[in-house]
Amino acid sequence: MVKDKNKVSCIGRFLKVYFQFLEDLTSLCAYKEKGFVVKRVGFLYEQVCSMDNLKLAHKNARKNKTWYKEVKMVDSNPDYYLKILQDSLINHTYKTSQYETFIKKENGKERLIYKLPYFPDRVCHWAILQVIEPMLINYFTDNTYSAIPKRGTHKCLYKVIDAIQHDVPNCQYCLKIDAKKYYPSINHDILKKLYARLFKDKELLDLIYEIIDSTDGDTGIPIGNYLSQYSGNIYLTPLDHWLKEEKHVKYAFRYMDDIVIFGRTKEELHKLRIEMKNFMQSNLKLKMKDNWQVFPTYIRGVDFVGYRIFLDYVLLRKSTCINFKRKMNSINRKRLKGETLSYSDYCSFNSYKGILKHCNSYKLTQKYIKPLERYVNSYYKLYIKKGGKNMINHGKVKSTIKPETIEIDENSVWINSNIKSIKETNDEHEFIGYEYDMVQYEKDEYIKYITQNQNQQITDVQLALVEIYESMGV
Numbered sequence: 001m002v003k004d005k006n007k008v009s010c011i012g013r014f015l016k017v018y019f020q021f022l023e024d025l026t027s028l029c030a031y032k033e034k035g036f037v038v039k040r041v042g043f044l045y046e047q048v049c050s051m052d053n054l055k056l057a058h059k060n061a062r063k064n065k066t067w068y069k070e071v072k073m074v075d076s077n078p079d080y081y082l083k084i085l086q087d088s089l090i091n092h093t094y095k096t097s098q099y100e101t102f103i104k105k106e107n108g109k110e111r112l113i114y115k116l117p118y119f120p121d122r123v124c125h126w127a128i129l130q131v132i133e134p135m136l137i138n139y140f141t142d143n144t145y146s147a148i149p150k151r152g153t154h155k156c157l158y159k160v161i162d163a164i165q166h167d168v169p170n171c172q173y174c175l176k177i178d179a180k181k182y183y184p185s186i187n188h189d190i191l192k193k194l195y196a197r198l199f200k201d202k203e204l205l206d207l208i209y210e211i212i213d214s215t216d217g218d219t220g221i222p223i224g225n226y227l228s229q230y231s232g233n234i235y236l237t238p239l240d241h242w243l244k245e246e247k248h249v250k251y252a253f254r255y256m257d258d259i260v261i262f263g264r265t266k267e268e269l270h271k272l273r274i275e276m277k278n279f280m281q282s283n284l285k286l287k288m289k290d291n292w293q294v295f296p297t298y299i300r301g302v303d304f305v306g307y308r309i310f311l312d313y314v315l316l317r318k319s320t321c322i323n324f325k326r327k328m329n330s331i332n333r334k335r336l337k338g339e340t341l342s343y344s345d346y347c348s349f350n351s352y353k354g355i356l357k358h359c360n361s362y363k364l365t366q367k368y369i370k371p372l373e374r375y376v377n378s379y380y381k382l383y384i385k386k387g388g389k390n391m392i393n394h395g396k397v398k399s400t401i402k403p404e405t406i407e408i409d410e411n412s413v414w415i416n417s418n419i420k421s422i423k424e425t426n427d428e429h430e431f432i433g434y435e436y437d438m439v440q441y442e443k444d445e446y447i448k449y450i451t452q453n454q455n456q457q458i459t460d461v462q463l464a465l466v467e468i469y470e471s472m473g474v
Helices: 002-030 045-049 051-061 069-076 078-090 118-139 152-166 188-198 202-212 226-246 266-284 318-337 343-356 362-384 443-472
Strands: 100-106 109-115 173-178 252-255 258-263 293-296 302-304 307-309 314-316 391-399 406-408 412-425 430-442
Touching (some): 045 051, 045 202, 051 078, 051 118, 069 118, 078 118, 152 252, 152 258, 152 302, 152 307, 188 202, 202 226, 226 252, 318 343, 343 362, 343 430
Antiparallel strands (some): 307 314, 391 430, 412 430
16 A cells, blocks of 8 residues: 555656656747747846845945945945835836936947946846846857856957867858947847846846836947846847857857857858848848958958967957057156056056967067056055055046146145046036046155155166166177
8 A cells, every 4th residue: 555655656756747847848949949948037036126135236336436426325324225226126116217428439439338327227237137147148158258257358369269279170261240230239129038038037027128228219228238238148149059059150259249250161151151141130130240251260360359369379459559559658658757657547557468468469568568567566556555545546537627637735636637628418418528537645645656756767767778888888
């Protein structure tokens, strides 16, 4: 009798597992699209709204922004402000704030940048992504690298290098393409469907949809919106899966909408390009740029993620190299004039120094980096290493009145650099004035810094004279 009961129990458990399997299989088939299969996830909205998640979102969102007025406001009473955000999410009254827009010029291109307030919007976006990011990353293929933790440009660079150097026969030719006006062309309905294939939590989807529709029209997502980085990646992921699972492409690499693909012959890449163009138009309503290229990999090298990649070496992209030289020359002029290094200059120097580590850059390093290292390091020792107690970097500041380069009051010295006139217009107002970097020093610390700077300059001049004398045989 006991054995019979055990048999019935086992059969019952088997049937339960079997029917669950059939249910899951049906669900998976319902969301299968040309080789891509995904199981939707639910019950996530409560996690987004939890106070622990909101506190973590504020902690992450405020990094390197502690001097922001809105950050200081939330820091003054985080429980109060985060409770306001939590209530608006629970009651479904949260609405995206008014965007501040401005034009940013980058590599000869003008981009319309959208900016949201820190509170509540940026904290809210962080709260969403902290919960859904693991599922999004699982959805991405391993060949996409933009705005994904532990991937990025340099991970992509080394993957491309590895392919080129270790599989020469399959990398003879390269197809290089990108989408035309990518962010402004993203269709809201298609993007919503992609999110709906990943998540079945209606409350979460409604919140994401509200953010997607926070700009006018049925196409375009705002550049600068924190959630937009992931939305941009999600939108082209069906193409990634199609290339991988249907076309069986071995080497395809995507950084947002920039794509490089390697192949054995020009003919196979031209054929693939036409198929990709049709896929993008019919499934994503995207157009491929007319500047696509198919070329021999080892003759021209591959211009991708800021570098030019060849078989035996890697160089900086020409435009990146030009910008690097301009910036280093600008910093050097400040050094020679005895001017104070700005925090943005310090960050730029270290950023470029890090970039150069990943390519063949000995001559560039010796000519542009080495002469500035002591100048930059002195700034680090005086103000960064000490925790910034005697220096406050206010970052980019706007004013209708043109500031002086140096302003002094009873206790502080204010250094204003990179001053430029600007004109910004949105639907509500027009701003005409100036934008500049502002750094505030305590008087004693500023005197100390200037003194050390001058001493360093004298040392640099003396060393330069010694080198000249030695070269002359004196």
